[in-house]
Amino acid sequence: MFTKIRLILFMAVTAFLLAACAQPQVVEKEVVVTKEVEKEVTVVVAPERIDITMWVFGSEGSAKADTGELWSDFYSRVINEYEKQHPGVNINFFLRGVEAGGTTTFVDAAVAAGTPPDIYYDGTFRIQKYAQAGLLELLDGAITEKDKAAYDPGILSVTTGPDGIWALPIGTGYVAYVINKTMFEEAGLGDLLPQEPDRNWTTDEFLKACRAINDPPNRYCTMFFAKTPSFDTSFNNWFGGFPGCDLYDKEKQEYVANSPECVEAMTFLHSLQEEGLTVPGPSGFVDDDQDGYWKRQEIAMTGGGFWYNGVTTRGLEDGSIKGPMEYLLVNYPHKPGAPPTPMGTWDPHAWSVFKQDNPKKLAVILDFINYLQQPEIGVQIAAGWNEVSVRNDALNPWADDPDWAWVVPVVQKYGAKNYYYSSGVPCNYNEVRLAWAEARQAFWEPDADIQQILDDFVGQANGIIAECD
């Protein structure tokens, strides 16, 4: 009897939940651009219909171009425009979000099934594994010599292999260091911060400011995180202050992070932790944890600055940061006597094209990529990831923004550098990145043997590239 009553109750709850589910609570995020058929365009020869699938890796909704338009809406508009100009071409656009694992298994699945998208937009090192497997078309045909000359050669070389360009970069972001200026000023320590116009400082100056502002557990000087490979560039940028320290040597094609310079750099960072200047437990943190510390104003400064200007502005807007909070972007510190640190850039996002059988279709795709990489469109696409265009002739959408007004001249003066890899993505990079995350985790152990950790990493990483053949 009781069982029956319970069964009925349970069925009722289930029915209710199912009914609730049936209501379209959240609109599906897959944005499929359906083109209205243009009946007026009467072409003499009916054009051959060409269907192109395009997957863009990015966040939906909240990612906006600087026009304030939703990113997906922007894409729809651009695609509609292109389709109007090219009758017969039909582009199916999908904005694909990140998976819970932070991986792109669905692309792997599509490749394994033999049905990859035609065009794929993602970070270069995620694209690289498809290039490495020989699955991508070369994109040299998508840009003219004039276009090519407009690209930042340092960035373009990242995605250029011996045969040609395997992915066409659109945008990248700068890393910088970010300081909670309000915190320093309230403590009367404003004069310890790097000075205009270049905002460079030495590790000694950094240490002095760090010690002065540190007041745990209410307030730590800075923070590191190492649980996952995510945003490791904000850590790697420290290499720049210790010239000679590099993760990878492109000439020798091997990892060289166990150089004396790197040992010196990592020892310095380890000493910050030993001294209690950082939030304890970096190896268990991800970048999202760091967002929290930053927003609660519990850390005075941190790496990954050109992410945190956005986090701060939005946080103040939506009330998740209790103001006042003014931030200051500065360069990463360099050791006394060394030149100022070159500005770090993060993994550029790029276009890639999976292998095509139909030369006609390939020609259309390359033409479409060319269309998308025009400066005024490329700028907007880059903006979706908080990035600037890698073309020199593109307008800087943030030209009026004081953050960028500072960084552009600094980059021109001291250069920019990608600290993931010097130039060109080494093969099996995803696996090396995992190994590097492990090494970074090991740095924070109380009795860490920095030389040993770096030697182990280099051994592992070189073992991984040796498996490339």
Next chain:
Amino acid sequence: MTTTTTTVGKSDEKAYHRGLWSSRLGRLFSYLVLTVLAIIFLMPLYWMVTGSFKLQTITMAVPPEFFPSKPTLGNWTNLFTGPWPAWRWLLNSIIVSMLTVVLVVIVAAMTGYGFAKKRFPGSNVLFFILLSTMFLPTQVMLIPLFLLVSGLHLTSTVPGTYLAMALPMLSSPFGVFLVKQFASTIPDELFDAAKLDGASEWQMFTRIAVPLLAPALAALAIFTFNLAWNYFMWHLLVATDKSMYTIPVGVSFITRVPAYGKVTQDIGLMMAGGTFGAFFMLVFFLAFQQYFVKGITLGAVKG
């Protein structure tokens, strides 16, 4: 010896064979130990549910607040209005689990009945092979299965994805074993009588065996539902889109990748997601506890 018998004697006639700590003090003590242990084991769930009603600032407060003094529904509003289809995840989980249950129960009933009631050459060997797969770590098969569902293009459609999520569970030896154990206890005379009445093999299965197997099948269904619900790793790999996540995958998504939605890790939201994810299954369990128990004990060796 005498002392023992006297304690066993009159006052406590039944208690002597009941086990440890039968004296009043002992009983009190054992209740105390059990309650403390239960509190420890249930604490995370309590913490999760109450956490879902706490303000962001309070979730990070030291000392922590054991009961939300200013309860808020904000986390729940965020969960249902955020850029993730939480209800859809629940729907997916229900559909996938039910589909798995239906498939597993039908297949296990037939196979288990076949092994229990039909004698045929090789049946012992075939059953032993099947049983031995109980000890296979399923993750070894992950890549081939992944290639299989990709190759069949199952994940390109919604029903296909549900099917892809459910199919690998079909090869669960547990269900077959459970049904076989149970079916062996059905007296053969029942089938012989039916046969004399002219019943076909299929009729004997559906009209005699299935009704008698019902308690075991119900237990198997409930148990499989829970297993399918928590078949996280496979669902994670098969779901090619956020709208196809099951509840655990969705919850891990909220926890692990908030930054892509440009939202900072939000503990209240995580707890609301966790509570939402656990709620259905917990109600399910409380409603069908005895079936869970049966499912677990029937599949085990006889105690």
Next chain:
Amino acid sequence: MTAKLTGLGREIWRNRVGYLFIAPGYLAFIAFMFLPLAVAIGLSFYKASFAIDQRQFVGLLQYERLFTNVKFQKALFNTIKYVLVVVPATVGLSLVISLLIHPRGIKAQSFYRGAFYLPAVAGGVILSVVWLWIFNPTFGLLNYLLGLVGIEPVLWLASTRYSFWAVSMVVLTFTLGQPIILFLAALANLNQDLLDASVVDGANNWQRTWYVTLPLLRPVILFVLATQTIGVFQVWETIYMLTEGGPSSSSTSLVFLIYQTAFIASKYGKASAIGVVLLILVAIVTLLQLRLWDRSEV
């Protein structure tokens, strides 16, 4: 038609009903268990990725590489360690809890049984979400409670010293439920005569538990041991959610390494080789346990 069939065929035809009943189940097993297993073993001799058509036969190379791979060694070592830590803890603790629950009334039994099984129902992912918060070094509940008794904050998930134990602890909370249910069922079915006889012999409660009850429970204990072992070998979601195997591989496991190798590094051949090693490991342990079992039947 039947007449034309030869020996074996005729035998099969005669028993077709039996074969037909097991056919759906067996086909499912072939499709989703035996074939994938064969493919996995086969793949371990290849260098392969998602571009599966381009796989190259490399013989035993993947295995050779594995045994010089530090990360693999750590994962192998940790997997064994998880089994050696979590399984005895689960069996021991659930046995004690069951012996405590068993003498109580039906209502209390069902209450406590439910309470200890609830975490298992919620599942590893959901539990890990809340444990992530509880383990937080600065505002987590655990460090707060430890602080009350004067213990310094511990970096549960962020130090090589504790991450393994943190993961084990969480795993333990949801492995406990099933054995308790089994032990309670077994205790309820114990041979009452033997227990009564021991009372007559003058054994006290402790002696009876130790010398009579436990030996009678032996088959169930062995069963629990076997199922828990295979379960703990497969622990994955807790690691995925809590530590990602870190720091420095201190909490990783073979299954987690399979996931990373296959779906982050896209090395299907290498991941399959790790899978085969896991398979062999599980087979060895299972055979050992079966021998234990055999001896107990004597």
